[in-house]
Amino acid sequence: MIKKIIFTGGGSSGHVAVNLALIPHLLEQHWSVQYIGSEQGIERKLISGLEDVRYFSISTGKLRRYFDWNNFKDPFKVLKGISQAYRIIRKEKPDIIFSKGGFVSVPVVLAGWLNKVPVIIHESDITPGLANKISSIFATEICTTFPETTQYFRSKHTRYVGAIVRDELKDGEAAKGLTYCGFTRNKPIILIMGGSLGSKKINEMVWMNLEALLVHFQIVHICGKDQVNHSIHMHGYKQFEYINDELADVMAMADMVVSRAGSNSIFEFLTLRKPMLLIPLSKAVSRGDQILNAKSFKAQGFCEFLEEEELESERFVDMILGLYEKRSDYIINMKKMNADHSTSKLIDLIKVYT
Missing domain, CATH: 3.40.50.2000 (Glycogen Phosphorylase B;)
Known part of the structure; x- marks a missing residue:
């Protein structure tokens, strides 16, 4: 039986690089690979070069720690993104979701949790970003690049895996x-x-x-x-x-x-x-x-x-x-x-x- 995985992450190439490192290995092992990203983000451009990966776009709003007038409208974009991601995941029925972070990942992680699909998130930096902090609440496993990062997550399902570099x-x-x-x-x-x-x-x-x-x-x-x-x-x-x-x-x-x-x-x-x-x-x-x-x-x-x-x-x-x-x-x-x-x-x- 063919296994299916959905990747997510975007906003910058750093939120896509680990996914790009993992995807070829899974394709070689005959997995069905899909990607959920934003409509106009850099992730769409980077993933478009992979012929065997189907790309789905959703609405996304930026999550901010500071005051901005967009904070009043972006939550509605996030809610729309959650609804879109929920329908995609429910239809595609992936075995697992892998999230690299970035604002687009939060709706996907939450929608995966609502669909009872296991979710693994990956944090590259020593201190986690806001998107991964939120996503960690709904994650099955949290993986880190630096060993000291594990202390920033409350979940007991946090593990240090090291750096992932594209072959x-x-x-x-x-x-x-x-x-x-x-x-x-x-x-x-x-x-x-x-x-x-x-x-x-x-x-x-x-x-x-x-x-x-x-x-x-x-x-x-x-x-x-x-x-x-x-x-x-x-x-x-x-x-x-x-x-x-x-x-x-x-x-x-x-x-x-x-x-x-x-x-x-x-x-x-x-x-x-x-x-x-x-x-x-x-x-x-x-x-x-x-x-x-x-x-x-x-x-x-x-x-x-x-x-x-x-x-x-x-x-x-x-x-x-x-x-x-x-x-x-x-x-x-x-x-x-x-x-x-x-x-x-x-x-x-x-x-x-x-």
């Missing part, structure tokens, strides 16, 4: 990345990215210091949606709004990375042994989870860490130069990390409930 990222070819970007091996290469939505502050800091950086490096810069600066054309500098199919090759090509500190991304860099300068989202615009992620990696000798409030030109350039000088030290520390079997552990857990 295809490990198969990148540096030569293809060089061709894609038009680079050579004459200078080292920095990959700069500000998360799936981009970072205006990091982008502007890069553009302000391009001439100084290009003396030493070639730079591939993932700017984020609608943030490419079309006025800049400099040898050794390549901009993209987003990279999807070629990302593994670009990451294989890069000697080091400048990035936000979202959990999924930094564990991918760690797996690929890429020295990092992490610039986490400020506490002023987030719950501070990326700061905790960066501090954890800094303590283990995997990265350098620069708070957004301290981001200014001279220090930015100096830290990049220092990171490159000491790159071998970071790589040695990364190699000491014991590779576990997080993906297979999570798939085994999914099978327990089906």
